[in-house]
Amino acid sequence: xxxxxxxxxxxxxxxxxxxxxxxxxxxxxxxxxxxxAISMCKEHKLDLVITDIVMPKLSGMDLxxxxxxxxxxxxxxxxxxxxxxxxxxxxxxxxxxxxxxxPVDKGLLMASVGRAIQYKKTHDEKxxxxxxxxxxxxxxxxxxxxRTDSLQKAMQATxxxxxSITELRDPYTAGHEKKVGNMAVAIAKKMKLxxxxxxxxxxxxxxxxxxxxxxxxxxxxxxxxxSKVEFDIIKTHVDYGYQILKKAKLPWDIADIVNQHHERVxxxxxxxxLSADQIxxxxxxxxxxxxxxxxxxxxxxxIGLGLDKALEEIEQQKGVLxxxxxxxxxxxxxxxxxxxxxxxxxxxxxxxx
Ligand SMILES: [Fe+2]
Ligand SMILES: [Fe+2]
Numbered sequence: 034x035x036x037x038x039x040x041x042x043x044x045x046x047x048x049x050x051x052x053x054x055x056x057x058x059x060x061x062x063x064x065x066x067x068x069x070a071i072s073m074c075k076e077h078k079l080d081l082v083i084t085d086i087v088m089p090k091l092s093g094m095d096l097x098x099x100x101x102x103x104x105x106x107x108x109x110x111x112x113x114x115x116x117x118x119x120x121x122x123x124x125x126x127x128x129x130x131x132x133x134x135x136p137v138d139k140g141l142l143m144a145s146v147g148r149a150i151q152y153k154k155t156h157d158e159k160x161x162x163x164x165x166x167x168x169x170x171x172x173x174x175x176x177x178x179x180r181t182d183s184l185q186k187a188m189q190a191t192x193x194x195x196x197s198i199t200e201l202r203d204p205y206t207a208g209h210e211k212k213v214g215n216m217a218v219a220i221a222k223k224m225k226l227x228x229x230x231x232x233x234x235x236x237x238x239x240x241x242x243x244x245x246x247x248x249x250x251x252x253x254x255x256x257x258x259x260s261k262v263e264f265d266i267i268k269t270h271v272d273y274g275y276q277i278l279k280k281a282k283l284p285w286d287i288a289d290i291v292n293q294h295h296e297r298v299x300x301x302x303x304x305x306x307l308s309a310d311q312i313x314x315x316x317x318x319x320x321x322x323x324x325x326x327x328x329x330x331x332x333x334x335x336i337g338l339g340l341d342k343a344l345e346e347i348e349q350q351k352g353v354l355x356x357x358x359x360x361x362x363x364x365x366x367x368x369x370x371x372x373x374x375x376x377x378x379x380x381x382x383x384x385x386x
Contacts, residue, residue, distance in 0.1 A: 035150045036060045036077060040070040040084040040096060041112075050083065053139060054146065067091035071099055079107050080153045081146065085135075086113040086120060094120075097127045106156055108149040112137055185382050193378040196239040203245055203253040208376030209326055214238025215375045216322040216363075217315075223362050223370075226314070232383045233285035234315055239378075241291045241319055244274030268303050271295055284383075290315040294323055297354040309356070317356040321347060321363050324355075326374060340367065340374075 037059050039050045047063040054061045062077060064070035066088055074082070082100060086093035097109050108130035113120055116134050124132045130152065131145045196210035203209075217234040245253060248270055252263050259267065271292055278288035293307060293316035300308035302320075328343035344364055351360030366372040 034058060034060045035080040035153070036062070037081045037083065037146070037150075038070060038073055038077070038079050039063045040065075040067065040082065040088075040093065042066060042085065042088045046085070050142075053143065057143060057146075059146070059150075067093070067096045067099075070096055074100055074104060074107070079104070081108050081110065081130075081149045083110045083112065083142075083146070086111060087115065094123060094127060097124070097129055101128050106153070106160070108153055110145055110149060182382075188383065189378060189381065192236055192239045195243065196378075199240075199243050199245055202250060203242075206242070206327075206330070206332075209330065210239050210242060211376040211378055212326045212330075212374045213241060213319070213322045215377075215379050216326065216372070217318050218379065218381070219366060219372055220318050220322060220359065220363055221315075223366055224318075224358070229285065230315055232381065233287060233290060234318060235379070235381050235383075236283060236285065237287050237290040237294075237315060237319060238322065240278065240287065241274065241294050241323065242270060243277055243291070244270035244272065246277075247273040268295070271304050286313075286315075289313060290319060292316075294319040296320065298356055299353050301354065312356075314356075314359075317359050321355050321359050325363065325367075329374060344368070 037054055039047055039054070039061060040063070041047050041050070042065055044065070047065070051061045051063060062073060064073055067084075068091065070082070070084065073079075082096070084093040084096050093111055093113075097111065100107055100109055105128075109128075110131045110133060111120075111124045111129045112133045112135055114135035121132055130149050133141060133145060193211065196214070199210055200207050214235055215238070217238040218231055221231045221234050248267060252259070252266055255263065271294065275288045275292040278291055281287070290313055292304070293312050296302035296305065296307045296312050296316060297320070298309045298312065298317070300306050325340075325343045325347060328338045328346060329340050331337045344367055347355055347360050347363055351357050
């Protein structure tokens with residue numbers, strides 16, 4: 034039931050208005066002056082205020098201004114026995130909902146009250162809808178964030194699992210994929226490359242030797258020097274990797290990045306003998322991370338050469354086999370930032386559009 038406050042210093046008007054309005058099923062409270070009306074506005078949740086203008090002490094205009102300050106959504110109908118253009122203008126300026134002349138015609142009063150109550154009802158419904166929409170949006174955002182987080186974790190776990198499968202096939206290179214992926218990410222971050230490149234290097238690093246799944250285990254783990262034929266077979270892992278990853282439809286060009294990780298800046302690499310400008314920046318990073326990790330770790334045919342030897346190789350061959358900037362950043366990463374090889378899968382939140 035809509036609640037209306039009637040403010041008038043004349044008791045007879047308060048009683049008459051109350052009778053009219055209660056008959057129309059409105060809940061009515063009354064106040065004889067502005068001061069008590071102001072405190073009633075604070076105590077009650079009102080839908081409408083009808084007020085006289087001329088009253089002892091504060092006037093209906095003061096009440097109008099006060100209500101607009103405290104409860105701007107509550108409509109106020111002003112009544113006056115002394116209509117002037119000035120009071121009408123002031124009422125409009127102070128946001129009065131309607132302006133009625135005394136003695137107030139019952140029909141006009143009820144019509145004005147009806148419109149004001151409908152206005153307030155529509156306004157309240159709009160506010161409520163906005164509130165519900167806001168809560169819905171917030172819940173939706175939270176839900177999307179939770180789902181995205183679960184998807185990210187699932188994707189990381191899947192990538193790390195695939196990397197482990199490749200490493201299992203070639204036990205001498207345990208941790209190689211993850212160490213290369215983590216290092217490639219660190220290099221790309223230090224080079225301040227885009228988030229998309231960093232993300233792609235995480236995935237490409239973890240999966241770069243996936244093609245080894247197609248190479249006979251005896252060749253992969255053969256102690257001693259490989260024959261030319263055996264080495265040619267090993268080289269095919271980039272093509273197999275490309276074929277496998279091309280079908281995966283990942284959101285980055287992982288297949289191309291992986292396909293170029295054994296290319297070299299001077300064109301001496303494989304499978305296509307690409308040189309400097311033809312090689313993707315991601316692959317230039319990946320190849321350096323790959324060499325550093327491979328030289329540092331043990332291999333079936335030799336013991337690990339150690340990090341210093343690996344960095345020496347990068348330093349000597351920068352600008353020849355390896356991109357100069359990538360090489361310098363990598364050397365700086367290890368020598369000055371104290372970076373260490375890390376095979377624990379790193380948490381990364383992929384930026385997926
Ligand atoms: Fe490789
Ligand atoms: Fe590798």
